[in-house]
Every structure is written in C-alpha cells, then in structure tokens.
Amino acid sequence: MEKEKILINEETQSETKVEKEAVEEYYEKNHWKITFKRMLKDWRLYLMLLPLVLVFIFWRYLPMYGLTVAFKNFDAGKGIIGSDFVGLAGFQFIIKNATFWRAFRNTFMLSFYGLLFGFPMPIILALLFSEVKNQVYRSVLQVLSYLPKFVSLVVVTTLIQLLCADKTSSSSGGIITQLIVNLGLLKPAVEGGPVAFIRNPDCFRTIYQVSGIWEQAGYGSIVYFAAILSISPTSYEAARMDGANKWAQIKYVTFPGIASTLTIMLILKIGQLFTVGYEKVYLLYTIDTYETADIVSTFVMRYAGMDANGQTSIIAKAIAASADLFNSLIAMFLVIGSNMISRRVSDTSLY
C-alpha cells in the first residue's frame, strides 16, 4: 500500500514536471509571439506613448546624434553628414587651450562653492523653521522664502544688475553697491561713483552664490523640513529627560533623524557638480568678468555663435561640440557614479 502511494505520487509529480517544462518550452519558443500578443492587447497604451516618444526622439535623442559634429567641420550648407571630417582636431584644440581650462576650473569652482555654501543653507533654514511653533507665522515665513525660486532668471539677473550697479550703468548706483560702499567694504574706485561691483571678476562668485542662496535656499528647505517633521516628538522628550540641551538634541536626535535625506541630497548634489545653470551665468557675465565667470557652457556658446561676443576659428563648430561632449560625459559619469554610491549607502537611488 505504502509503496503504491509513493509510486503514484512520484508519477503525478513527474507529470506536472513534464507539463511545467512543456509550458516553459512553449514560452521560450514563442517568446516573441507572446510578447507581440501582449503588445497588441495594450495597443492603446502604446498609442498614448507615441507623442512622448516622438518628442523625445526629435528633441532629445536626435541632438545626441548631432554631437558627431564634434569630429566634423560643420558647415550649415552641407549639413551634419556632408560636413568635412576633422577627427579629433576640436579635442586637440580644447586640451591645449588655456581659456578652456579656465572655463573648466570656473565650472567646477562655481558648483563646488555652490555645494559648500548652498548645501547647508536649506538645512539650517529647515532647522529654524521647525522651531517656529506658531503655524500661521511659520507658513507666512515659508511662503515668502519660496517666492524667489519662481521668479524668472531674467528678472533675478536684471535685479542683481540693477541693485549691484555702478554709476555707469544705473543712474542711482544700485542700493547694494551703496550699502557696501557705506559699510566701507569696497572703496569707490572711479571718481564720481562707486566701484564697478558687478563688473569686478573678484566679486562674481560671491554675487553668484549669494543670489543663488537667495533663490534656492527657501525652496530647498522643504525636503529637510518634511524629514524633521517626521521625527517623533517623543525622541526629543526622551533627550530632554536625559538633560540634553538644544544643541545636544539637534546633534543626537535631529541629525540622525534626517541623515538618510541628507545623504541622498548630498550625493545628488555631487552628481550635479558639472551641470551648472548656464542660463544664469550667461545672463550675468560680461567680458570684464570672464576671468571667474566663464564656464564651459558659455565657452561653447561663444564658439558656436550663440553669444554676442563670438569667437572665430576655422574649426569653431568642432571646438564647440567637443567642449560640449566633454562636459556632458563628465556630468554623466558623475551622476551615474553618485547614484551607484547612493544605492549602496542608503538602498535608495534617485532615478
């Protein structure tokens, strides 16, 4: 009896095994057929995707093909394919070009200082916001601090140029210039007016970072504020019971509580070290401030004829595209690298 049962069992088992294998084999053999059937069943979804796919093909992926002009002497009359091949001439030019390396260094410096000063500010703001217990007053403060983020860069840079102006470009001389001169931080250099503050290369980075904090810090605090709010109040109570003062509470309760958010944001920022907002620099920089303000993107613009102060060269277009490609590749490796680190450190990746 027992033996028979086992035999039957074995038989059915082997049968299901065979069946399973058959099914698997069928799936493997007809993989494409089945996929195609599933696609056909969901044709409506693909129809919905179509506009998006077209937009991305035409205006995101087609330009990537256009990057091949880095190896060509682009001629508008001949088109991308027909233009003469010049190989690595563009790259050879930028590798040896001091202006390019200055732009490269400036790009890095602008984002590095942005990280150094711009990264802690939203965290500090969020810490302070969490201290304001009057909800109405706090939301008023928060709403006001987000506001600059939604104003256009043209308006922001125009305001900077007007407020930091000197007597040659604004009748009044700009209120920030006045303030700084009155504080004695800068001496009036030109007779009849304060120094050319906005046109001083030594001041460009400061202007860029301070205005950047003004624009971004309030809005950037939202993420950290949400993280701080999610910390249980009992943790603070416990810390107070143990006699922790405010500083100790921040150090041992708040910071551990927002550590994961902090890590992710820091990694994300490092990944963006080479994606400086070129629009703001383009709107703000002048020939006088190239020394510190010229970044790779603006270097590209000048060779590509996208800036009023164009630079000429027989292979100008190849130079522009080469610098572009160089910048994009570094930016990509930084983003991918920082994402891999993020995945390892916190099990969360941003993309």
Place this chain on the structure above:
Amino acid sequence: MIKRLDASELIFKIIAYVLLTIFAILCLYPFVYAVSSAISGEEAVNAGRVILLPIDPQFKAFQYTFSLKEFWLCYSNTLFLTLFGTIFSMAVSMLGAYALSKTRLPFGRTLNFLLVFTMWFSAGLFATKLNYDNSREIFHNIGILDDKWLVVIAMGVNAYNIILLRNGFAGVPKEIEEAALVDGANEFQIANKVYFPMSKATIATVALFYGISRWNGYFWAAQVMSDQNQFPLQVYIKNFLTANTNVDSRPTYDGFSVDSLFYCLIVCAIIPIIIIYPFIQKYFAAGVNLGGVKE
C-alpha cells in the same frame, strides 16, 4: 507634565524667529524695492534715495510702458506660450506617464530607462541649437512660419515632471483598474475617468511647474526666434536692458528715471506670478515631496 524651556532651547527659539524673519524680509525686499523704484520720482531714483517706500510717487513710467506696442505684443506672446505650451506639455506628459506607469507593459522598462537617460546625458548646447535650427527650417517648409509653435512643441517636455506624474499614477491601487477592465472600460476611459481624477494633486503640481517654466522661459526662445514680433516678455526685458546699459548713451524720459522703466518691466513680468502665488504655493511644497524618485 510641565513644559519648561531650557535656557539653550529658549535662545535657539529666539534666534530662529529673528533669523527667519530677516531671511523672509530679504526674500521679499527686492520686489518691494522694485515696485517703489518704479513709481518714485525721477530725482529721488537718480539720487538713490529710494530705500523702501516710494518717494514723490509718479505713474508716468508705467504709463509709458503701457503705451509701448512691443510691450503688449511680447506680453501676449508670453501668454500664448504659457497657455499652449502648458497644454501641450501636459497632454504629452500625462498620456506618456500613464502608459509608463504600467509595469506589465512590454518594453516599459526600456522606455523608462531611455527617459531617465536624458536626465543623465544631454546633447549639449551646440547640438541642441543645431537641431532647433533644422526643426525651424522644416517647420517653415511645411508652412508654420510662426516660431512660437516651434517653442511650444519642441521645448519644455521635462523628464523629471514625467517621472513625478508616473509615480503619481503608479500610486493608484491596481484593483481599481482591474475592476474597470472587468466592467468593459478601455485604457483611454480608465485613464480619463479613474486615474486622472484620482491624481488631481500630482497633475496640478506638474501643470504649475510647466506653467511657471513656460512663463519664465528665456534662453532657447531667445536662441531660436529671430522675429522681434514673436519674442516673449523675458527676451524683451533682457534686450531692453542690454540696449540701455550705458548711462551716457541711453535716452532720457520726461518725468521719470530710466531705472524706473527697468523696474516697471520687472514688476510687469512678476505680477502674474505674485498674484497666483498664494493660491498655488501649497502644490509646490507637495511637488518636492513627491520627488523621492525611484525606478
């Protein structure tokens, strides 16, 4: 339990109130200053006497701005770009994000990757410009001479916003879709009648992101458009400023300073945002928190 503040807590609280109040004032101050300077008298503005409130109020600068034909033309161009641009971006993004949110979709993962890849690697300025120039030529050849349509269609569909929408749609319970399928609804109906109404907050957030970026758009519009009558307001302001940077060579006006004119344009450009801002700011905060992007 009696809540008694430790001395350090009290000090920190006071510091928080003081610093945040100062920061909020600094965030608002340039805009107040711009309004005051725009409506202050010529002599006060030129002497730099305007600090906070307007001195010797005049409205001639605004009157002059409003009498400029180009100003209204550019303003209406911006309205056009914002309206149609947002509609276009939203239509493309919502439909695409809905399809991408379906995990069962064959090749869905590949398409998602190709979407995210554009956030990692961009073709750069020059190749993008070349592509826009070619597109413009094609548009002209097929009879669309209005470059505004090129800006509407070619610019401003944003991978990040699509991911926000996709994550929003993915958050709707699957059972609802299955129930609707059993009832005989097709995917169009499910998206329109179930998913879109259930993700109103996300959709509003993304629509506002698109709307603001369309209103504020400058760089590519300035690069692509050649006809002055097509320029949006931001390009107009920038060009106006560039043309009048030198104090010695710029024109003078009767009764108001040229600086007031600059501030007038700035005020006109931000007034719509300031007006709708109190009503929409809660969505922006939500948008950031939706941003915990994950593939």
